[in-house]
Amino acid sequence: QHERVLLGHGSGGKLSADLIQRVFLKELGNDVLSSLEDSATLALGSLEPAVDDARSGPRIAFTTDSFVVKPLFFPGGDIGKLAVFGTVNDLAVVGATPLYLSAAFILEEGFEIELLRRIVISMRHACDQAGVTLVTGDTKVVDRGKGDEVFITTTGIGLHAANHALSIRNARPGDQIIVSGTIGDHGMTIMSTREGIEFETALQSDTAPLNDLTRAMLDACPSIRVMRDPTRGGVSSTLNELATASNVGILLDEASIPVRPEVHSACEMLGLDPMYVANEGKLIVVVAEQDCQSLMKVMKQHPLGRDAAVIGNVTADHAGMVVMRTLVGGQRVVTMLAGEQLPRIC
Amino acid sequence: QHERVLLGHGSGGKLSADLIQRVFLKELGNDVLSSLEDSATLALGSLEPAVDDARSGPRIAFTTDSFVVKPLFFPGGDIGKLAVFGTVNDLAVVGATPLYLSAAFILEEGFEIELLRRIVISMRHACDQAGVTLVTGDTKVVDRGKGDEVFITTTGIGLHAANHALSIRNARPGDQIIVSGTIGDHGMTIMSTREGIEFETALQSDTAPLNDLTRAMLDACPSIRVMRDPTRGGVSSTLNELATASNVGILLDEASIPVRPEVHSACEMLGLDPMYVANEGKLIVVVAEQDCQSLMKVMKQHPLGRDAAVIGNVTADHAGMVVMRTLVGGQRVVTMLAGEQLPRIC
Ligand SMILES: Nc1ncnc2c1ncn2[C@@H]1O[C@H](COP(=O)(O)OP(=O)(O)OP(=O)(O)O)[C@@H](O)[C@H]1O
Ligand SMILES: Nc1ncnc2c1ncn2[C@@H]1O[C@H](COP(=O)(O)OP(=O)(O)OP(=O)(O)O)[C@@H](O)[C@H]1O
Ligand SMILES: [Mg+2]
Ligand SMILES: [Mg+2]
Ligand SMILES: [Mg+2]
Ligand SMILES: [Mg+2]
Ligand SMILES: [Mg+2]
Ligand SMILES: [Mg+2]
Secondary structure (H helix, E strand, C coil): CCCEHHHHCCCCCHHHHHHHHHHHHHHHHHHHHHHHCCCCEEEEECCCCHCCCCCCCEEEEEEEEEEECCCCCCCCEEHHHHHHHHHHHHCCCCCEEEEEEEEEEEEECEEHHHHHHHHHHHHHHHHHHHCCCCEEEEEEEEEECCCCCCCEEEEEEECCCCHHHHHHHHCCCEEEEEEEECCCHHHHHHHHHHHCCCCCCCCCCCCCCCCHHHHHHHCCCCCEEEECCCCCHHHHHHHHHHHHHHHHHHHHHHHHCCCCCHHHHHHHHHHHHHCCCCCCCEEEEECHHHHHHHHHHHHHHCCCCCCCCCEEEEECCCCEEEEEEECCCCCEEEECCCCCCCCCCC | CCEECHHHHCCCCCEEEEEHHHHHHHHCCHHHHHHHCCEEEECCCCCCCHCCCCCCCCCCEEEEECCCCCEEEEECEHHHHHHHHHHHHHHHCCCCCEEEEEEEEEEECEEEHHHHHHHHHHHHHHHHHCEEEEEEEEEEEECCCCCCCCEEEEEEEEEEECCCCCCCCCCCCCEEEEEEECCCCCHHHHHHHHCCCCCCCCCCCCCCHHHHHHHHHHHHCCCCCCECCCCCCCHHHHHHHHHHHHHHHEEEEHHCCCHHHHHHHHHHHHHCHHHHCCCCCCCEEEHHHHHHHHHHHHHHHHHHHHHEEEEEEEEECCCCCCECCCCCEEECCCCCCCCCCCCCCC
């Protein structure tokens, strides 16, 4: 047990999960918070005395993320786009229609206002693209050296459709596991931008709003069991969370996992495993075997699901563990990200 | 027009208003955002095809604030309490019942986890006191020297009762202006803690959840025109926002403005005007003259309104301006906070 915050406590892996359990859930835990879904689901009834039924009314999805990415601008995006799409995606993966966002800015004294404007314009385009409206905000300034240019916290509200029952607890043995496209693009883009590494083919962040894709998927297949965006900590950490929350095993087939050649080379050069690298515009989906092919068809018709692939299945064996059939033929256990691979990736 | 962010852009005064106009509203403006109320009001209809009416369903209030206060702990509170009560109050002053909060933490590498725990425990107590539930969160870590221990962004959802029409645009000539208690307590507490100044009587932050008081007030007097919490920028900045938004004048009577003697001395010693000093548990209220005395009675019966006072009235004259009848008999114009009086006050 660490006494001080380490960079790894922000990794999205094991240390993050430990800190959340040991401080936040321990002291603040309640049924909604402790479910650790990508968004909280809330029933908002009327508070009028005559119809005071907290269970009535629409079901709202509610989620928040802070963004501290470095550098602020990178191939394929910037902190503003991440801040809008990241929160849109946490609403989308719980099956909600994203509607409204708030944005709170912590500015460092001395930050250039024209850079701030570029970020804000990028947020407007991102809101338009995702079909959400930014309706409230806040602006604080910290003294030079006590922040880092700009941090943005977005919080989103979405509205649930009635006809789905998505939850990270819902995976069952026999279900298939799909990834919506290539993995590691965002993390390797930030990493190589930061290190000043150039590759033959330009890497680009995959940041994108997933709500149009998830809507098409849920319309076609309302019985999808789980959706999650594998952000910090990568696909490995997300699958481990899923295996734990659903109390099932996961068996992956390494050969089927889509990785761009340039991401593959960048990972080799830096000694990283793409399974632990952050994504910003990808989905992990768990679906019943009988619905898998029809869902894959819907996904592949969507620009953001063109490279979708079935990468494994859910097992009754080795509950709580993720196991991979490797390219060379053996099997290995895939754990959560243990340390801090790439600080400030989002 | 400044090219870089100044501390004053976080003051809650003139520079803050300029930056919000020139960057955020210019690039992101829409009817809800541009109204600049303490919370956005949203109609959330069902998205089901059969009843697709965005105007149906409950009216939600939605608001966000980042907290970067220094020091983290101070007489009467800490950053966690501020983060909960601050957001609760922005919901309360628009007439909503605060229900749910999110909290996003930006931690600096090296921050002590036991201090974080103390803050989180304080947030739990604050949530219990205000009757809200923290349902979702986020945790990011920045490298040493790129943050300052901990920043917290809270976002809140509340539910509007149907029977009020509060808005910063609603003040009308003849209306009375009430403050719910003594002014300047929070800001002078932070200031003197930071400067290491000791006063005979201990100063203490007034941070408190105002939703119980506002509920009692609205139950008794649903016709209240405006409520606002005079936080950063103090009572002067809030009244100037109000005068501009409602396009009315405001005439204050200095003798009637409640200031604790210890706040008064602290202000004198530091050359500050309590009208510009931040409050965290106070309300500015505008009410029709005929309802003023009954509302004052309700306020004075509540522990958080015991020292409530009528401090002035709304005029048709000098629209957009706040004028004060001073103790010595003259009149002076009270402008918005121009520079940065007290950085990182909340
Ligand atoms: N400080 C916190 N307090 C309470 N709950 C938290 C906190 N930090 C995270 N959580 C909860 O833990 C779960 C996982 O959070 P996490 O931030 O890893 O998810 P995410 O937002 O989907 O990922 P990312 O932040 O990488 O986009 C969520 O259910 C979230 O509500
Ligand atoms: N970065 C921003 N983007 C969009 N709107 C903003 C931004 N910052 C502030 N606003 C809007 O400006 C108005 C005033 O914000 P401000 O933060 O001063 O209010 P407050 O939260 O009541 O005060 P405090 O932050 O001192 O508690 C609000 O309506 C808010 O939504
Ligand atoms: Mg997520
Ligand atoms: Mg997220
Ligand atoms: Mg604010
Ligand atoms: Mg306010
Ligand atoms: Mg506020
Ligand atoms: Mg998060």
